Amino acid sequence: MKKAVWSAVATAAGMLLLSTSVYAQTTATVAVNVNVNARAKLTITGGPVNFTDADPDVTATLTSNALNIQVQVRTAAAGNSSLTLAATGDLDNGGALIPIGDLDWAVTGPGYTAGTASTTAQNVGTWSGPGARTGTQTFTLPNSWDYVVGTYTTTLNYTLAVP
Amino acid sequence: MKLLFRIGIVQMALAAATPAFCQVLQIQPQTITFPSSDPDTVPVVAAAPVQVSFVRGSGRGGSGSWSITVRADGDLTAGPAQIPIASITWVAAPSPPFRDGTLSSTVAQTLASGLGSEPNTRGSVTFRLANSWNYSAGTYTQTIVFTLTSP
Amino acid sequence: MPASLRIGWTVAALLALPLPAAAQSRTATISVVIAATARLSVSPAGISFPDSDPTGVPLVAALPGPVGITVKARAAHGATLRLTLRATDDLRSGVTTIPAGTLTWTAAGDGFASGTLTVADQTIGTWVGSGVRTGTQSFLFQNSWSHPVGTYTLSMQYTLSSP
Numbered sequence: 001m002k003k004a005v006w007s008a009v010a011t012a013a014g015m016l017l018l019s020t021s022v023y024a025q026t027t028a029t030v031a032v033n034v035n036v037n038a039r040a041k042l043t044i045t046g047g048p049v050n051f052t053d054a055d056p057d058v059t060a061t062l063t064s065n066a067l068n069i070q071v072q073v074r075t076a077a078a079g080n081s082s083l084t085l086a087a088t089g090d091l092d093n094g095g096a097l098i099p100i101g102d103l104d105w106a107v108t109g110p111g112y113t114a115g116t117a118s119t120t121a122q123n124v125g126t127w128s129g130p131g132a133r134t135g136t137q138t139f140t141l142p143n144s145w146d147y148v149v150g151t152y153t154t155t156l157n158y159t160l161a162v163p
Numbered sequence: 164m165k166l167l168f169r170i171g172i173v174q175m176a177l178a179a180a181t182p183a184f185c186q187v188l189q190i191q192p193q194t195i196t197f198p199s200s201d202p203d204t205v206p207v208v209a210a211a212p213v214q215v216s217f218v219r220g221s222g223r224g225g226s227g228s229w230s231i232t233v234r235a236d237g238d239l240t241a242g243p244a245q246i247p248i249a250s251i252t253w254v255a256a257p258s259p260p261f262r263d264g265t266l267s268s269t270v271a272q273t274l275a276s277g278l279g280s281e282p283n284t285r286g287s288v289t290f291r292l293a294n295s296w297n298y299s300a301g302t303y304t305q306t307i308v309f310t311l312t313s314p
Numbered sequence: 315m316p317a318s319l320r321i322g323w324t325v326a327a328l329l330a331l332p333l334p335a336a337a338q339s340r341t342a343t344i345s346v347v348i349a350a351t352a353r354l355s356v357s358p359a360g361i362s363f364p365d366s367d368p369t370g371v372p373l374v375a376a377l378p379g380p381v382g383i384t385v386k387a388r389a390a391h392g393a394t395l396r397l398t399l400r401a402t403d404d405l406r407s408g409v410t411t412i413p414a415g416t417l418t419w420t421a422a423g424d425g426f427a428s429g430t431l432t433v434a435d436q437t438i439g440t441w442v443g444s445g446v447r448t449g450t451q452s453f454l455f456q457n458s459w460s461h462p463v464g465t466y467t468l469s470m471q472y473t474l475s476s477p
Contacts, residue, residue, distance in 0.1 A: 029402065029469035029470060029471055030356055030358075030359060030360060030361065030381065030469065030470040030471075030472070031359065031360035031361075031467065031469060031470075032360070032361055032362070032363075032401075032405070032417065032453075032467060032468050032469070032470060033360065033361070033362035033363065033465065033466070033467050034362070034363045034405050034412065034455055034465070034466040034467075035362065035363065035364055035365045035465055035466075036365060036407075036412075036461045036462065036463050036464055036465075036466065037365040037463060038463045039365070039367065041367075041369065072368070072369065072459045073459065074368075074459060074461065074462070074463050075462065075463055076410075076462055076463050076464070077409075077410045077462040079462075079463070129462065130459060130460050130461060130462050130463070131459055131460045132459040132460070186336055186338055187338070188338045188339070188340050189340065190340045190341075190342050192342075193340070193341070193342045193343065194342065194343050194345060195342055195343065195344045195345065196344075196345045196346075196347070197344075197345065197346040197347065198347055199347045199348055199349035199351075201351070202386075203353070203386070210344075213342065235344075239344065239346055241348070241391075242391060243391050243392070244391035246346065246348075251344065290344070292346060296386045296387070296388060296444055296445055296446045297443075297444050297445050297446075298348045298388060298444055299348065299388065299389065299390060299391040299392075299393075299443060299444050300348050300349060300350035300351075300388050300389055300390050300391075300444070301348055301390070301391065302345065302346070302347050302348070303344075303345070303346040303347075303348065304343060304344065304345050304346075305343070305344045306341050306342070306343055306344070307341065307342050307343075307344060308339050308340070308341050309339065309340045309341070309342065310337055310338070310339045310340075311337065311338045311339075312336070312337045313336040313337075
């Protein structure tokens, strides 16, 4: 069976008009452009991080509530991204200190890494390529009879780096 | 002598009974063709002009009113496809006695009319088709009839 | 009967006939040729999707707006007309690709259909017989954090056919 085909195309500029006879066939295109720029977004919910006081003999390690972390990045196909954490200082109750190095964390989620807090940036996660990664981070602190009574605080700064 | 006189009476009577004489209608060409055209660039397609000529003598009807009408036998057809015959109009000159009009298959349309003798009258009629993308592809035909009438 | 009398009867018979109108007819044949032809116009010649936050804008609308399509066709009586669209490739930025199926469209206009772009022909409109049909396609790009950074392009090919 003969098949008559007409086609039309939009070319570089303006409206394309294309007219053909019944047995002619032409092809043409409409150009489609999609722009995807580098972009990063870090979302942390579930804070602040709290440790509930406990008997050191019964609870040797204090465990905090969990933070929910979502890392969303747009990189090149093989581009790396990393999430780091740095404390502003030791845990401080206004006079007494608990060394920040006593603060450890455990994680869930692909690409996330367990570690120990420091005033220098510590790796929380690394990934390759674009995507959205969710995970959790739970802190632990050794319990001790040596801690001076008080409420200790510090600030943890997270940095998501995308090349 | 008597016989010759009677024959003369017969000849006069026959002449009086003739409604008109020397009445001739000519259409040229007799095929009106519309070429296929792009409706966007040629919204109205014109056919080659048709020459309509007629001769009316001085018979008994030669001094009365006369008319030329045109009527189509139906719509334009190409198999099951049709184009309404009213899609064809015409422009005619000179006016008068010729006039513009639209083809119809139900009522004969007047192409020209007058009163009295119009010896050697000739007109040019250009038929025009309203072009449309809605027409199905095909070759459409129809017959139209031109009629010269004197009462 | 004398000859003169016979002639007299003939004259009387002729005069007794009714007087018909003098009419003369001629016929002409009208021939109209309608060739099969088609015209397809697509405007604009290109569309683009700007970079957007996948969280806030999960579906990105094309710029400058809907694609307008006008199909003008003269086909055989009762013939079916079919307008198809296909992508010549996935969205491509160098070696990186995004599936063409991330582009969808919503159609407006009699006979036009909504759909999803693929590298295979997708029917975007069907009609019966000759005529002029107009419609629009409003394209959407499915945004995602997983799309690698880049400027992606593809070509869309429109084809009008009739058996």
